[in-house]
Every structure is written in structure tokens, then in C-alpha cells.
Amino acid sequence: MNDNVITVDSLVKSFNGVVAVNDVSFDVSRGEIFGFLGPNGAGKTTTINILCTLLKPDSGRAFVNGYDVLKYKHEVRESIGLVFQDPSLDDRLTGWENLEFHAYVYHIPKTERKRRMIEVLDMVALTDRAHDLVRTYSGGMKRRLEIARGLLHYPHILFLDEPTIGLDPQTRNYIWNYIEDLKKREEITIFLTTHYMEEAEHCERIAIIDRGKIIAMDTPDNLKRMIGGDVIRLKTKDDNRARKEILSLFPQVEMLPDKDTISFKVSKGDEFIPPLIRGLGVEIISINLHRPTLDDVFLKLTGREIREEGMDETASLRFAPFGRPTRR
Ligand SMILES: Nc1ncnc2c1ncn2[C@@H]1O[C@H](COP(=O)(O)OP(=O)(O)OP(=O)(O)O)[C@@H](O)[C@H]1O
Ligand SMILES: [Mg+2]
Known part of the structure; x- marks a missing residue:
């Protein structure tokens, strides 16, 4: 039986003549943790934005939870949760208020709201801080709140764009414990992007993407076996x-x-x-x-290291130790 919850067929997207996504095709099956691994500018966010109906492709087709992303925007949006690459919380509100706003936007029935908010806050261990302003949260806490918000309307698929970017290794592990826990408890499919190879190791299957093209797709172990x-x-x-x-x-x-x-x-x-x-x-x-690491695989396939390209300027500014976020 075909149990793919994401089907992508020959997606193409250019911006002013620059091809960001270049003939990308892949499937994700129900319950899978699937990752896009690639350097800055590879086309990861552009692909996620097309799947989440935030961007139209120039050509190609994509189905999310059985719905054509071009024809059934509303149905697609209802069935997915999305954690953006850039911070998207209102830090003048409390964690609780941020969730309440999302519940309202997603028309979660009033009678259900409180129970679900308590549940997702507990899931990411933020119950104690729920009524503090988000401004007073650490980076890891903010990310966990964003994941909680993405889960509030019980999505079938959770999209995570660079879920742990800019966080220290300990907090990254912490977030990954939640993601893996979540996967065990709920019938949920997870699609994530990353340029951290350690993060890609958590995926059951990954597509390595470079300059808009998928250059390899398999389990992390099989990919590393390519190195021989x-x-x-x-x-x-x-x-x-x-x-x-x-x-x-x-x-x-x-x-x-x-x-x-x-x-x-x-x-x-x-x-x-x-x-x-x-x-x-x-x-x-x-x-x-x-x-062999996934870095070695990327090096073998492209002749370059994923790390070489590191974070782009905005990302490094955004996470500068003394800086304030430059983008919201
Ligand atoms: N709105 C836009 N207008 C113009 N160019 C864009 C736009 N969005 C993305 N691009 C370009 O498309 C290419 C792919 O960008 P994308 O954000 O998808 O990469 P990414 O893999 O998510 O990178 P990162 O790891 O830095 O987040 C880049 O060359 C980028 O400059
Ligand atoms: Mg991106």
C-alpha cells in the first residue's frame, strides 16, 4: 500500500533567474522522520515553503497529506504544524498568550483550548514558565515553545525548518529528546531541514540537497556506507x-x-x-x-564541506552573543 504523506514531483522554483529548487522529487512515508541536509542556500526553506503553501512553485507538483498544495491550501495548512527557521514568537507576550493566539487563529474550539495548551506545554517542559514573558526565555525555551505551538492543533505532519539552529549542543540534544519522544507517542510524520550533520543522524532517511538538487537520498547508515x-x-x-x-x-x-x-x-x-x-x-x-560521517558523504559528492559554508551573515548576526535578533 502506498502510505506516503508527502509526495513531491519535479519541483522547480527560481527567484529572479536564480534556481533555488531545481527538479526536486521525493516521498515521505507516514510516521517517518525525514530530513533535508544541505548547506546555506541549498533550497531547503524554499522547498518547505512550497510544501506548506507559503510559496508557489514555477512547476512540478506536491501533495501533503493527500492534498495538492496548489489546490487545497486550507486543508494542507490544517493538517500540518510548522516551525519556521526564523524566530516567530511575540516576545512581549507570555508563552501561554502565544499559544492562545495560535489556538484562536486555528479555530481550536474554546472548550478544547486550555486542555491542549496544558498538554503541549507539559510535552516541552515549559509548564512552570508558561506565564512568564517570552522575552525572559532562553533560546532553547523559545524553540521548545515554537514546537509546542506547532503541535497545538494536532497536525499529522510537523515541519521543522532548522529546529536547533544557533542553539548549544546540550539544548539541541534536549530538543531532540522531545522530538523522538513525540514520535513514539503520536502518529506524526516529521519533515525537517538542517545543515548540522549530527542532527541529520537523528533522521530515519535523509535527502542531501545542494544548489537546489537532491544529490543523494537514503538512511544515514546507507549513505555513510557509500564512503566504503x-x-x-x-x-x-x-x-x-x-x-x-x-x-x-x-x-x-x-x-x-x-x-x-x-x-x-x-x-x-x-x-x-x-x-x-x-x-x-x-x-x-x-x-x-x-x-565515515555525513560530512564525508557530502565531501565525496560535492568536493566541498557542508561546514565550509557555515552560517550566512544574517544567521551569525542573529545569533551573535550580544546582538538582538535582526529578523523577526
Ligand atoms: N524570497 C526570495 N527572493 C530571492 N531569492 C531567494 C528568496 N528566497 C530564497 N532565495 C534564494 O534561493 C536560494 C535558496 O534559499 P533557501 O532559503 O531555500 O536556502 P536554505 O537551504 O534554506 O538555506 P539556509 O541553510 O541558509 O537556510 C538562495 O540562493 C536564496 O538566496
Ligand atoms: Mg533555510
């Missing part, structure tokens, strides 16, 4: 002799060009190290095991 093994780097008292010994003891290894260390590829690095230590007749100075 772990890399071991070794320093010894006599590298020339060690290199020869390794090749005769373990003819299956693939030596890599490296001037300063002995580098080679093996399929299971952790299992390879003990026999290597036992077998080698040269004293080992240091040994390092590198398992």
Missing part, C-alpha cells in the same frame, strides 16, 4: 617497515596516500585494530579510527 569503510591512521617507530608488514599481513586493506601517517581503509575498523596491534612487529606510537 573506516579509515585507520597509524604512527609507528618505523612507518616504512610497518606499511610493508600491514600489506603482507592484511592484503585486504586499501592504503591511502598520506605523507605523515600510515592511512588505510578497512571495512570494520573497530574489529581490525586488535589483530593489527597483535600482529605488527613495529612499535605503535598512536592509532586513530575514523568512521
